[in-house]
Amino acid sequence: MRRQELSVGLLFSQSGSYQAVSVAMHAGARLAIDEINATPDASVTINPVSIDPAGQLTGYIDGARTLLQDHGLSHVIGCYTSSSRKEVLPLFEKFDALLWYPSHYEGFETSENIVYSGAAPSQHIVPLTRHLLRNFGSRGWMVGSNYIWAWENNRILREAINAAGGSVVGERYFPVGETDLADVVRQIVADRPDFVFTTLIGQSGFVFLNMLCAAAKAAGIDLPREMPAASCSLSEAELPLLGESAAGHLSSSVYFSTIASPENRQFSQLWAARFAHLGQPSADAESAYVAVHLLARAAARAGSGDFEAVREAVRGLTFEAPQGRVTVDADNLHCWMRPRIGRSRSDGTFDILMEHPIAVRPDPYLIWASETEDSQSLDIRMIQ
Structure with missing residues (x-):
């Protein structure tokens, strides 16, 4: 043939x-x-x-x-x-x-x-939002690159925080590639939110996480336990660029190299x-x-x-x-696809903390976002 x-x-x-x-x-x-x-x-x-x-x-x-x-x-x-x-x-x-x-x-x-x-958002930001609210609290700080990826993800998270009776402590946006982030890092550490959600991409994201880790350490904050940085985009491609700041961050994804x-x-x-x-x-x-x-x-x-x-x-x-x-x-x-949540390791991989037992339908407009907790799309299995 x-x-x-x-x-x-x-x-x-x-x-x-x-x-x-x-x-x-x-x-x-x-x-x-x-x-x-x-x-x-x-x-x-x-x-x-x-x-x-x-x-x-x-x-x-x-x-x-x-x-x-x-x-x-x-x-x-x-x-x-x-x-x-x-x-x-x-x-x-x-x-x-x-x-x-x-x-x-x-x-x-x-x-x-x-x-x-x-x-799609039903497979990354929605599972991550639930994980953060269930395990860390409802006071969130959001920082992102100034374009639609950050705007929409932050809007979804903001609505979920408000529905849970929580608060968005702060929200800032920066041009793609911006690295002058010291002021926002100082403000985040001073505010001590329950978690930090970052939609910064590329060099902006690397610099931000390095600065945040250093500032949290100086303030005596155990970042992974007390104020984790969470993302829907942090991946194995970027962890080697973070050096000593690579470990302890949350990422929501359908794939990790440790599957x-x-x-x-x-x-x-x-x-x-x-x-x-x-x-x-x-x-x-x-x-x-x-x-x-x-x-x-x-x-x-x-x-x-x-x-x-x-x-x-x-x-x-x-x-x-x-x-x-x-x-x-x-x-x-x-x-x-199957949503998963991982926690980054210093060796450039992720520990898989949670994963959905079966594939979740793609819901780009979040039409089914109000399904009940015992429905198929929310049945998330704890790994560790």
Whole structure:
């Protein structure tokens, strides 16, 4: 049987303020591409075309236009930030193409031109919110990068805190890449909230956590126990950059490198053989890996790389991913996945504290957020 040739764009920043995550995402995509191309009985051969937007919105726009218009591609795997995704979406609508978006995001969006292989808010911020309120208290401090990812996640958390009778002690936003954060760190330590929720990305996030750890230590605060820093984006790609400040932070995700499964052991071995210099595999790297496999399977099911044929073929498609079984929702093109909460370790990995026993439906608009505590979506199992 003759293999189908499919050219696919990779739109990941290899430089810029959040390059650690984007480089890992590019690596995850390449790992899947090489794995598929080396499989003798695979139906598809993927030919990647890579562009580096360098962390700039104009770079994403120009890169997407080059891939879709000049190269004539129908499929692009890429973008990390929601701002970059929103900037390029009109181009995918114009050129009848699919963006395979492999990043956790804030939700409140669906598009017939995007397949979302990263976690939706029902799979990251909602589980984390419940964990924080149940285990640490209801006085929260929120600090984030000044764009939609932070705004929406903080809004969800703020509403939950208010519903619990708690209070948002403080809330600040900074430009992506900002590192002048000493004043906000001093204020947080002075306020002594029950937890700190950070949606700072890239270099801003690294500097903030380093400063917060140092300031808490100087004030005699046991940060992990008394005032934990929590995030929906901190991953293995970033922990090595935190040095002595790496341990004790909470992260909500659908994937951690410490998941014990045959699929994750195989994925981790492949990663170590190729990308050990990038640290442990991360949620974003795994999500990019999943996106490539979903695309390849959808193209094989469709019998072509045609935009509409692949989009229809991917609905309801399943893949036994390193994180567990992933299923593309037939209605909203997001994925059913298992939420998990981890606590970072000094060795660059996470202890998994909680995980949902089965995959949770993707709920980008939080339509089902009011389900009762004994419902399927809230049945979270304690690990330790």
